[in-house]
Amino acid sequence: MKNLPASLQLLEDATKRFSFVVPKFHLYGHGTDCQLRYSVNLLPGCTQSDLEDPECWWAHIIPVSMSTKLMSPWSRCETIDDHACRWNWRKITQFGTSLSKGLDEAVRMKAQHSALHSKFTESFPLDVIHVWEREVSEWEKDPSKPNPFSDNLRYDNMAKVRLELAKEEVAEAKLDTVASGPLSFLRLLSAAISASSQTTHQKAELQEQRNTLLHRILAWHELQANHMPFVAANLLSDVQLSSEKPETLTLFLPSQVSASYSTIQLLREKEARLRTSQAYNALSEMRRLLRITMGMWEFKFTNIGFSQHGNTRAQTTIDHFCQKVTQASNRYRAVRSALISLDPNSPSLLSLKALEQADIWCPQHEDKEPCPGESRREISWIWWSEASGAEGVSHLFEDMQPISNEDINDCLKAEWCRSWARTAHWAEEQDLVLKEMCHVLSYLDWQAQWWRGQSHLHAATVSTELLDGLSAYTAKL
Numbered sequence: 001m002k003n004l005p006a007s008l009q010l011l012e013d014a015t016k017r018f019s020f021v022v023p024k025f026h027l028y029g030h031g032t033d034c035q036l037r038y039s040v041n042l043l044p045g046c047t048q049s050d051l052e053d054p055e056c057w058w059a060h061i062i063p064v065s066m067s068t069k070l071m072s073p074w075s076r077c078e079t080i081d082d083h084a085c086r087w088n089w090r091k092i093t094q095f096g097t098s099l100s101k102g103l104d105e106a107v108r109m110k111a112q113h114s115a116l117h118s119k120f121t122e123s124f125p126l127d128v129i130h131v132w133e134r135e136v137s138e139w140e141k142d143p144s145k146p147n148p149f150s151d152n153l154r155y156d157n158m159a160k161v162r163l164e165l166a167k168e169e170v171a172e173a174k175l176d177t178v179a180s181g182p183l184s185f186l187r188l189l190s191a192a193i194s195a196s197s198q199t200t201h202q203k204a205e206l207q208e209q210r211n212t213l214l215h216r217i218l219a220w221h222e223l224q225a226n227h228m229p230f231v232a233a234n235l236l237s238d239v240q241l242s243s244e245k246p247e248t249l250t251l252f253l254p255s256q257v258s259a260s261y262s263t264i265q266l267l268r269e270k271e272a273r274l275r276t277s278q279a280y281n282a283l284s285e286m287r288r289l290l291r292i293t294m295g296m297w298e299f300k301f302t303n304i305g306f307s308q309h310g311n312t313r314a315q316t317t318i319d320h321f322c323q324k325v326t327q328a329s330n331r332y333r334a335v336r337s338a339l340i341s342l343d344p345n346s347p348s349l350l351s352l353k354a355l356e357q358a359d360i361w362c363p364q365h366e367d368k369e370p371c372p373g374e375s376r377r378e379i380s381w382i383w384w385s386e387a388s389g390a391e392g393v394s395h396l397f398e399d400m401q402p403i404s405n406e407d408i409n410d411c412l413k414a415e416w417c418r419s420w421a422r423t424a425h426w427a428e429e430q431d432l433v434l435k436e437m438c439h440v441l442s443y444l445d446w447q448a449q450w451w452r453g454q455s456h457l458h459a460a461t462v463s464t465e466l467l468d469g470l471s472a473y474t475a476k477l
Contacts, residue, residue: 023051047429106430117423213246255338282332
């Protein structure tokens with residue numbers, strides 16, 4: 001700063017008020033820490049600016065270099081100057097169209113993201129929202145404070161993921177040993193169905209799972225004989241069961257039986273309660289697996305590089321978790337279908353929406369397919385469903401610790417902050433476009449007066465005919 005001319009030097013206090021950012025197009029070439037600290041999508045007052053206007057000009061002028069490189073220095077300077085004047089003139093003449101479109105988009109996007117953010121906010125307790133708002137405000141005043149836009153999710157070692165996977169498999173094996181009741185049947189049924197497509201050398205394991213499932217079904221039939229005697233005629237005998245694939249059998253749960261039976265209504269209500277809990281659990285598990293999968297992709301791209309051995313092992317682990325996501329989504333769809341069969345007008349169906357494949361994606365994650373940027377991105381409903389706001393938040397203020405429910409609440413906290421920033425930036429964009437319109441009108445009025453004054457500058461040196469031509473020319477502009 002001291003080496004600059006005096007007219008360009010700034011006071012030291014002025015530099016302390018600066019916020020340094022990286023243009024949007026260049027930001028993704030930086031690491032995660034830089035993306036969180038220098039993103040114009042997160043800092044207040046940045047509206048929807050991308051700061052890439054020089055790039056637009058360079059994209060236009062760089063092809064001209066194929067011609068200018070053969071010119072003399074003077075011709076080259078004149079040619080580039082002509083292109084720059086045309087670029088600026090086109091921008092000025094298109095102010096009306098560009099600002100009108102910008103205002104229409106700002107108004108529409110502000111209303112859209114405000115509604116989405118309000119709906120997302122309703123999923124959380126009010127006390128939690130106050131904590132997040134305070135953290136955002138403190139970070140905006142002092143960037144050295146913890147960044148609320150960071151989800152704090154890092155998988156620094158693939159061994160951690162493999163260890164977590166092994167622990168889950170042990171836990172699942174224990175559940176297979178001790179679980180009982182109709183819900184365990186459904187879980188084992190899903191496992192048997194997924195195992196039915198496995199390769200030949202796994203047939204022994206598949207048969208063991210079928211035997212276990214068959215024993216569960218026999219125990220379930222004994223209970224049905226007491227509580228649902230009207231379905232006894234539809235049940236197969238033990239001999240018939242042993243000759244069938246148990247995963248293809250109908251369990252005749254209350255949701256699979258006609259509601260016309262007088263004694264079935266209480267059982268249907270109980271199953272509906274269990275199914276609702278099961279659906280929320282499936283959504284929670286799907287969100288957790290999506291967060292893990294995203295962290296593993298990030299680790300793969302940033303730490304493994306192009307090693308074939310390392311990539312193969314990492315991809316195998318990622319594929320395993322992707323299969324778990326698919327299983328969780330299929331389980332949710334099956335449970336929701338059962339809920340619709342039990343009570344099509346159930347209030348829980350308002351938050352348990354139909355799950356499409358396009359809904360299964362992670363916040364802050366851009367898929368390989370073209371998708372909206374950060375300023376236009378909309379969060380999938382699976383992340384703002386009722387259960388996502390209720391996970392682990394009731395105990396948050398017992399010890400006044402930051403929100404932490406394994407990975408999912410860190411993710412939702414960061415996503416809420418980003419949603420809040422998007423909504424605020426679109427509101428800022430609307431105000432800025434309106435002010436720009438006023439400034440453009442003032443500038444054009446000044447420019448018109450300037451052009452009118454140009455014809456009189458040469459009144460004493462040119463003929464009357466030429467003066468009339470100059471006046472006509474300036475009036476035309």
